[in-house]
Amino acid sequence: MKSFPKAFLWGGAIAANQVEGAYLKHGKGLSTSDMQPHGVFGEVVERVADDNILQDQALKDVAIDFYHRFPQDIALFAEMGFTCLRVSIAWTRIFPNGDETTPNEEGLAFYDRLFDELAAHNITPLVTLSHYEMPWGLVKQYGGWGNRQTIDFFERYARTVFTRYQAKVKLWLTFNEINMSLHAPLTGVGLPHDSSKAEVYQAIHHQLVASARVVKACHEIIPESKIGNMLLGGLMYPLSCKPADVFEALQENRSWQFFGDVQCRGAYPGYMLRYFRDNGIELEITDTDRDALKSTVDFISFSYYMSGCVTADKELNEQLRGNILSMVPNPHLVSSEWGWQIDPLGLRTLMNMLWDRWEKPLFIVENGLGAKDKVEEDGSINDDYRIDYLNDHLVQVREAIDDGVEVMGYTSWGPIDLVSASKAEISKRYGFIYVDRDDKGNGTLARSRKKSFFWYRETIANNGANL
Numbered sequence: 273m274k275s276f277p278k279a280f281l282w283g284g285a286i287a288a289n290q291v292e293g294a295y296l297k298h299g300k301g302l303s304t305s306d307m308q309p310h311g312v313f314g315e316v317v318e319r320v321a322d323d324n325i326l327q328d329q330a331l332k333d334v335a336i337d338f339y340h341r342f343p344q345d346i347a348l349f350a351e352m353g354f355t356c357l358r359v360s361i362a363w364t365r366i367f368p369n370g371d372e373t374t375p376n377e378e379g380l381a382f383y384d385r386l387f388d389e390l391a392a393h394n395i396t397p398l399v400t401l402s403h404y405e406m407p408w409g410l411v412k413q414y415g416g417w418g419n420r421q422t423i424d425f426f427e428r429y430a431r432t433v434f435t436r437y438q439a440k441v442k443l444w445l446t447f448n449e450i451n452m453s454l455h456a457p458l459t460g461v462g463l464p465h466d467s468s469k470a471e472v473y474q475a476i477h478h479q480l481v482a483s484a485r486v487v488k489a490c491h492e493i494i495p496e497s498k499i500g501n502m503l504l505g506g507l508m509y510p511l512s513c514k515p516a517d518v519f520e521a522l523q524e525n526r527s528w529q530f531f532g533d534v535q536c537r538g539a540y541p542g543y544m545l546r547y548f549r550d551n552g553i554e555l556e557i558t559d560t561d562r563d564a565l566k567s568t569v570d571f572i573s574f575s576y577y578m579s580g581c582v583t584a585d586k587e588l589n590e591q592l593r594g595n596i597l598s599m600v601p602n603p604h605l606v607s608s609e610w611g612w613q614i615d616p617l618g619l620r621t622l623m624n625m626l627w628d629r630w631e632k633p634l635f636i637v638e639n640g641l642g643a644k645d646k647v648e649e650d651g652s653i654n655d656d657y658r659i660d661y662l663n664d665h666l667v668q669v670r671e672a673i674d675d676g677v678e679v680m681g682y683t684s685w686g687p688i689d690l691v692s693a694s695k696a697e698i699s700k701r702y703g704f705i706y707v708d709r710d711d712k713g714n715g716t717l718a719r720s721r722k723k724s725f726f727w728y729r730e731t732i733a734n735n736g737a738n739l
């Protein structure tokens with residue numbers, strides 16, 4: 273049996289707005305994430321740069337204070353043997369309003385310190401340019417991704433960071449879970465809640481062009497780099513073997529695979545053009561855009577937490593799904609406390625699906641179990657449920673490798689507890705490292721090692737042979 277390749281990258285993944293805090297420090301501007309203090313499902317709150325009123329409630333304003341504590345945190349990652357850390361750059365630290373022509377030096381200097389610290393521990397950075405946020409200034413003044421000019425602002429930002437960090441960062445990602453833009457404005461693309469499908473797809477088109485343009489820029493500025501896309505791997509099964517359910521599942525999977533099709537093949541697929549026709553959606557796609565889209569990604573990265581089901585019976589679908597982001601429950605699977613259905617074999621299925629479709633190396637850049645942890649009297653945290661979840665998923669990664677899928681690495685989500693994206697709570701914990709902070713913001717922010725910390729350390733030391 274094949275095992276994990278020698279050069280396999282092991283580590284964890286975090287995002288600026290969920291860990292850094294220091295949300296206005298050193299010239300940082302407000303981002304869409306700062307306007308959603310209660311998470312992507314929460315209200316968008318109008319706030320100004322000197323606004324302290326919300327600070328008690330806005331957990332993300334301090335988050336886990338990674339901005340100040342990163343040397344200590346990186347030392348803990350190094351202790352686990354990480355060879356890779358996925359981070360994101362907060363666009364608003366570099367261009368606070370988004371449309372400036374000169375970057376904010378203090379913001380640039382922060383990421384220099386961060387990348388230097390990683391280098392000191394031989395940890396390879398994998399850097400996401402945009403993780404669920406953009407400058408609020410671009411939303412207010414330009415209409416966010418709804419405006420084509422945002423492409424130019426994003427490219428300027430990307431070229432600035434490629435140039436600045438070219439010697440330090442060789443692995444890049446464009447947009448986190450770009451397919452989640454379908455659920456705009458939740459993921460910070462700056463569209464109003466009542467946007468039409470046509471407006472959402474036009475904004476998505478702008479993001480896809482921006483993604484392709486920065487792929488090109490990355491190759492120009494850092495020839496030895498690799499740049500990938502990032503998809504939420506929303507694996508969907510048909511609820512039954514009825515042909516109509518099977519076809520529904522195909523279409524549902526295409527609703528997110530479409531993003532990868534454009535990013536990997538360089539053009540809109542036929543099924544999407546038909547969808548636009550059938551729904552009376554007319555997008556502005558110029559010849560220059562079509563040309564830009566031809567710059568395709570080097571690898572595919574994705575998140576995977578769960579699978580879901582879908583049925584062609586519209587009524588039943590609505591009834592079982594609840595809200596837009598929940599899925600029809602699979603009777604054969606158990607769920608996490610947050611209703612996310614745990615399906616390790618689904619990861620193997622998904623990896624094979626992506627490999628067969630695009631034949632580009634894969635990078636699993638998010639996977640993990642959000643759970644409430646209990647701190648014992650002696651301070652220990654026995655998170656066997658997390659170990660089981662991760663172990664079972666990694667076994668399937670190994671199977672997929674044996675199936676012939678090329679895999680660059682695995683970064684589990686939230687190796688240190690962080691603020692959740694969906695509800696901005698910290699009690700939904702993913703970490704190997706516990707952070708003493710509760711949903712109200714109480715706590716010392718002290719770090720401690722959970723049982724899973726030692727398990728992951730052993731896993732990395734053995735390159736997965738212990739699984």
Ligand code: BGP
Nearest residue numbers: 287448449642691692693694695
């Ligand atoms: C992904 C996001 C992450 C992360 C994760 C877990 O969709 O890319 O930012 O937060 O989901 O979700 P949550 O934090 O809601 O548990």
